[in-house]
Amino acid sequence: MSTAPAAGLPDLSELEASAAVVRLPMRVRFRGVTEREALLLRGPAGWGEFAPFLEYGDAEAARWLASGIEAAWEGFPEPVRARVPVNATVPAVPAGQVREVLAAFGPVSAVKVKVAERGQALADDVARVAAIRDALPEADLRVDANAGWTVPEAVEALSRLNEFSLEYAEQPVPGINGLAEVRALLEARGTPVRIAADEAVRKAEDPLRVARAHAADLIIVKAAPLGGVRRALEIVREAGLPAVVSSAIDTSVGLAAGVALAAALPSLPHACGLGTGALLAHDVVASPLVPEAGFVSADSLAERATPDPELLERFAAPIDRREWWLERLRRCHAVLARGQVGH
Incomplete structure (x- = not known):
């Protein structure tokens, strides 16, 4: 397990300011889920997603945050197929x-x-x-x-x-x-x-x-x-x-x-x-x-992958769920800041 702080990690305030939390209905039940919640982040390279399943602990969920940050702050590698x-x-x-x-x-x-x-x-x-x-x-x-x-x-x-x-x-x-x-x-x-x-x-x-x-x-x-x-x-x-x-x-x-x-x-x-x-x-x-x-x-x-503002508003999660996701974001950001993510 790495213990070095993550390089280039955005400040928590940047993440919180850009965060949108949504709840989307599903067509059929999948993994016991009928509504999918996700926290979306906007950065200089576009948008990223932070949506680990609810049962995941912070150390595992922090990897999902790292992925969302990569997408929004760094962007993606060049493709080799269209x-x-x-x-x-x-x-x-x-x-x-x-x-x-x-x-x-x-x-x-x-x-x-x-x-x-x-x-x-x-x-x-x-x-x-x-x-x-x-x-x-x-x-x-x-x-x-x-x-x-x-x-x-x-x-x-x-x-x-x-x-x-x-x-x-x-x-x-x-x-x-x-x-x-x-x-x-x-x-x-x-x-x-x-x-x-x-x-x-x-x-x-x-x-x-x-x-x-x-x-x-x-x-x-x-x-x-x-x-x-x-x-x-x-x-x-x-x-x-x-x-x-x-x-x-x-x-x-x-x-x-x-x-x-x-x-x-x-x-x-x-x-x-x-x-x-x-x-x-x-x-x-x-x-x-x-x-x-x-x-x-x-x-x-x-x-x-840029969200439509009207859809973000239409499917915005209830306030209590938004707060739940923001608190999870804070905890996982702290994990990344400490460099305590595996792999």
């Missing part, structure tokens, strides 16, 4: 709602589907994935368990779900050792499901340990939890594994960082999870960063 392929994302909805959810994304070549939802059974996951395969026979399908299975549950579930030809399974179990065990057991069974690490990268003190342990075939990277686009690019380079860039139910301001990351990667072999703007019923920009024909454009990101 557009980014994206997947549709299907929450843990009943199978009968799958086509409705997919319709919001338009044509896509890949779909990520949430599985292992608390309170649901494997039969629910099978029915949901089957409905997606029926709707999109040629699409690449990847499942995301958010570490919700045990090792035996993961092996059983992935053995069954692979009848639908999975591209990969994202974080089926907690921890690096668990991933390595699932990977080995599937290989021993002759079940060709590749394993992707998400939480084992973005929540780890050492995001490169999963690569050194040979616990995954690819890694999922998200700009905000890793401390920004430039730090995420370093992690991908040092890991030496294929990367899929994903998002965290961001507004278009936050999505811009993810698109910038994907656009700057030297290699991008898989569609990315950057179409989640389609899960929001409303956004803060006039032309949201949503997929068009399976892609999101990487052109003019800072301009396209």
